[in-house]
Amino acid sequence: MRTDDMILVSIDDHVIEPPDMYERHVPAKWRDEVPKVVKNDAGVDQWVFQGQATSTPFGMAATVGWPREEWGFEPGAFSELRPGCFDVHQRVRDMDVNGVLASMCFPTMAGFNARTFNEAVDKELSLVMLQAYNDWHIEEWCGPYPDRFIPLGIVPMWDVDLAVKEIDRIAKRGFRAISFLEAPHAQGHPSFLSGHWDPMLQALVDHDMVLCLHIGGAWDIVKLAPEAPVDHWIVVPSQLTMLTAQDLLFGPTLRRFPGLRVALSEGGIGWIPFYLDRVDRHFQNQAWIGNSFGDGKLPSDVFREHFLACFITDPSGLKLRDEIGLDVIAWECDYPHTDTTWPESPEFVANELARSGCTDDEIHKITWANASQFFRWDPFAHTPKERATVGALRARATDVDTTRMSREEWRKRNEAAGIGVV
Amino acid sequence: MRTDDMILVSIDDHVIEPPDMYERHVPAKWRDEVPKVVKNDAGVDQWVFQGQATSTPFGMAATVGWPREEWGFEPGAFSELRPGCFDVHQRVRDMDVNGVLASMCFPTMAGFNARTFNEAVDKELSLVMLQAYNDWHIEEWCGPYPDRFIPLGIVPMWDVDLAVKEIDRIAKRGFRAISFLEAPHAQGHPSFLSGHWDPMLQALVDHDMVLCLHIGGAWDIVKLAPEAPVDHWIVVPSQLTMLTAQDLLFGPTLRRFPGLRVALSEGGIGWIPFYLDRVDRHFQNQAWIGNSFGDGKLPSDVFREHFLACFITDPSGLKLRDEIGLDVIAWECDYPHTDTTWPESPEFVANELARSGCTDDEIHKITWANASQFFRWDPFAHTPKERATVGALRARATDVDTTRMSREEWRKRNEAAGIGVV
Numbered sequence: 001m002r003t004d005d006m007i008l009v010s011i012d013d014h015v016i017e018p019p020d021m022y023e024r025h026v027p028a029k030w031r032d033e034v035p036k037v038v039k040n041d042a043g044v045d046q047w048v049f050q051g052q053a054t055s056t057p058f059g060m061a062a063t064v065g066w067p068r069e070e071w072g073f074e075p076g077a078f079s080e081l082r083p084g085c086f087d088v089h090q091r092v093r094d095m096d097v098n099g100v101l102a103s104m105c106f107p108t109m110a111g112f113n114a115r116t117f118n119e120a121v122d123k124e125l126s127l128v129m130l131q132a133y134n135d136w137h138i139e140e141w142c143g144p145y146p147d148r149f150i151p152l153g154i155v156p157m158w159d160v161d162l163a164v165k166e167i168d169r170i171a172k173r174g175f176r177a178i179s180f181l182e183a184p185h186a187q188g189h190p191s192f193l194s195g196h197w198d199p200m201l202q203a204l205v206d207h208d209m210v211l212c213l214h215i216g217g218a219w220d221i222v223k224l225a226p227e228a229p230v231d232h233w234i235v236v237p238s239q240l241t242m243l244t245a246q247d248l249l250f251g252p253t254l255r256r257f258p259g260l261r262v263a264l265s266e267g268g269i270g271w272i273p274f275y276l277d278r279v280d281r282h283f284q285n286q287a288w289i290g291n292s293f294g295d296g297k298l299p300s301d302v303f304r305e306h307f308l309a310c311f312i313t314d315p316s317g318l319k320l321r322d323e324i325g326l327d328v329i330a331w332e333c334d335y336p337h338t339d340t341t342w343p344e345s346p347e348f349v350a351n352e353l354a355r356s357g358c359t360d361d362e363i364h365k366i367t368w369a370n371a372s373q374f375f376r377w378d379p380f381a382h383t384p385k386e387r388a389t390v391g392a393l394r395a396r397a398t399d400v401d402t403t404r405m406s407r408e409e410w411r412k413r414n415e416a417a418g419i420g421v422v
Numbered sequence: 423m424r425t426d427d428m429i430l431v432s433i434d435d436h437v438i439e440p441p442d443m444y445e446r447h448v449p450a451k452w453r454d455e456v457p458k459v460v461k462n463d464a465g466v467d468q469w470v471f472q473g474q475a476t477s478t479p480f481g482m483a484a485t486v487g488w489p490r491e492e493w494g495f496e497p498g499a500f501s502e503l504r505p506g507c508f509d510v511h512q513r514v515r516d517m518d519v520n521g522v523l524a525s526m527c528f529p530t531m532a533g534f535n536a537r538t539f540n541e542a543v544d545k546e547l548s549l550v551m552l553q554a555y556n557d558w559h560i561e562e563w564c565g566p567y568p569d570r571f572i573p574l575g576i577v578p579m580w581d582v583d584l585a586v587k588e589i590d591r592i593a594k595r596g597f598r599a600i601s602f603l604e605a606p607h608a609q610g611h612p613s614f615l616s617g618h619w620d621p622m623l624q625a626l627v628d629h630d631m632v633l634c635l636h637i638g639g640a641w642d643i644v645k646l647a648p649e650a651p652v653d654h655w656i657v658v659p660s661q662l663t664m665l666t667a668q669d670l671l672f673g674p675t676l677r678r679f680p681g682l683r684v685a686l687s688e689g690g691i692g693w694i695p696f697y698l699d700r701v702d703r704h705f706q707n708q709a710w711i712g713n714s715f716g717d718g719k720l721p722s723d724v725f726r727e728h729f730l731a732c733f734i735t736d737p738s739g740l741k742l743r744d745e746i747g748l749d750v751i752a753w754e755c756d757y758p759h760t761d762t763t764w765p766e767s768p769e770f771v772a773n774e775l776a777r778s779g780c781t782d783d784e785i786h787k788i789t790w791a792n793a794s795q796f797f798r799w800d801p802f803a804h805t806p807k808e809r810a811t812v813g814a815l816r817a818r819a820t821d822v823d824t825t826r827m828s829r830e831e832w833r834k835r836n837e838a839a840g841i842g843v844v
Contacts, residue, residue, distance in 0.1 A: 068707070068708070068709045069710055070710070071708065071710040072710055183647075185645070185646075185647045185648070191648065191649055191650075192647070193647045193649035193650065193651075194647070194649055220645070221644055221645050222644055222645075223607070223643050223644075223645075224607075225605075225607040225613030225615045225616070225669060226616075227615035227616055227673065228615065228669070229615075229672055229673070229711075230711060231668075231672040231704065231708075231711065231713065232668060232672065235672070235700055235701055236665070236668060239665075239693075239696075239697065239700070242658075243658070246653075246654060246657060246658060247647060247650070250651055250654065250657070251647070251650075268696060268700070270695060270696025270699060270700075271661075271693060273692060273739075274690065274692025274693050274736070274738055275661065276738075277692060277735070277738050278657055278660065278661070278690070278692075281735055282656055282657050285490070285760065285761065286490075286493065286653075286760065288490055288491055288492070288493040288494055289651075289653065291653065313699070313703055314696070314699060315699055316695030316698075316699050316742055316745050317695075317699075319741075319742065319745075320741065320742065323738050338707065338708065339707065
């Protein structure tokens, strides 16, 4: 397949919430209480909610426009960012220039899974803002471009009944998935095995929605050496997705909810053959435990019925695509994080797919068809297939400048244009 | 290659220490203080040391002779075991009938890595017994069969200077490796990254010995859900070896000790391609961190210079042997644990090697040559090559009965023969 003929749907990207997003989506009585971006004395833009500085939208989370030497964990200002991080119209142009038809975007300020609202004290206020996030996401981020985004919501994890209600509410608004904790017990919540989350999982099944579990949520599950360098924080999380699969596969969850679909967001795919070899052997070897995965089924069969995994770059994993399961693999872009391949994603992934010997049919499955099927989201509802390709999208974005520029340079340009000024 | 023509060297098996082993290897003044096996009221044989019942040698650790339905974590008695678990002469016959030329055996009562002695209060006494273990291992376990065992020692981890002295001592006695904690910080010790263990690592390098890090030692590194079923305890440990590799590769250790060789015992091999893809991409992508792995080297190059990995059954991993590195892969039997393929190991591994398309040369590397080279242990020093094969070994063990029998049946037979009676 020619690179220009590929179709790319990315199921893991990130939105940097723009500073004014909450105020437009809360009832008037709450308007003074919304999270606000405040520039501190060091020139750093900080989100402040309930009197606490909760997060900055920067450092490693929005490096897409910068040269590698400027990456790092130092916080910064909105004006230093490539505007596609927080401006949906610019984002779509950045998708065009990268040949990406559609994207599913995780929150940043809210945490990948609403953690910021869970950690705030006043939960009534947290719920209002969480709902404002979801409303903003569907109305302002996805709304203007229904053909370009798969809507992804968040839920109030501090109260499972409220989570059910929020799923009911956002399902009606067209959300196709929620982002949740990959290892709730690692953060003081009941585990997936406890049954506590079952009403929420039932609601997802009822609405035919997907449970997205993004890496990083299980971070607290591992005790690292105190001297662990920054590399550990970047390398290790994608190596822990197996623990999430194990909790769901060997706990009661998947057997209790045969219709549940779980996306392992940013978890990679190369760990799966090793893990499936292990669990199938375990199941057959340790017969004394008395596990059952259904008539004649192996754990790997059940895994493949429920999970979608995705990769940014995973050459070894692609070589073992048959062992993983061809329907299980999807692609992601991870814009605007450091791991993203933007703006050369088409070349990058085409090269990997070619080197692993994928057929055209396999490439279609991996780059868009599996994701579309899994999220029940038709990529061609608004865009005819011939206009959805890498070549067609790039053809209309020839004016998009993809040059990496220093934070300083971005600040000058953005401030001059009144972009990202707090 | 015909199965009968293979040569098998297993770098991970386990000895169940026999009840009388310590008393023969301590000075007279300590004879009353040795760990003793005491049968409790429930008929369970327990090791008692310093007034504490420290471990039982059973449950999942010695199931080799039993039908699968009888496996489990219940403790038991020596007399219920297949004698090859604790009797070296019977062990060698069990190796013969399984076509295994040589084996490296980890302790059980002492813990894979001397943990039992580390946890005891009186460390002077612990050191005496630890040394007695090493002396027993070299004199009684390996001594009568120098062609069948690669000597593996343990060290007093509570005092790194003592550990150095013990390495100096056992190196002179012919030990080729020590077994140590895969994640010391997970058990309250300084981490590998701390530099605390450097004198011990230097001693290993000075004596050209190998650091063996067996799975299970890092168990405490992960916070599992309280409801985690027994499956987690069996499936997860081999999935965590990556954390050990990460500590050594991105900490200062491997760069500080270019001659250090590390065996990842029972860690499997299928995780390695995914991990190496990740760390090479990380190194190249996150240039701002300023890592260096030596002139023009990638992290994967350094990994391959230092590590030996091994597998029991790992079909997907074998398919990616080129991505792992052909010199990095070794085989293990895991006798007498549940994961062992005894007594059909030759057929089991031959089938996997054949299905992955291994050449004869690759099979030799994986089944014996890599291990022999890594541990600087010549398998043909005492046994001519033509007598070291699966076929030759099995030919002299045609009288060995490999029938699985119930614990009850073993007890009857062993007690009648005066075997394992405490």
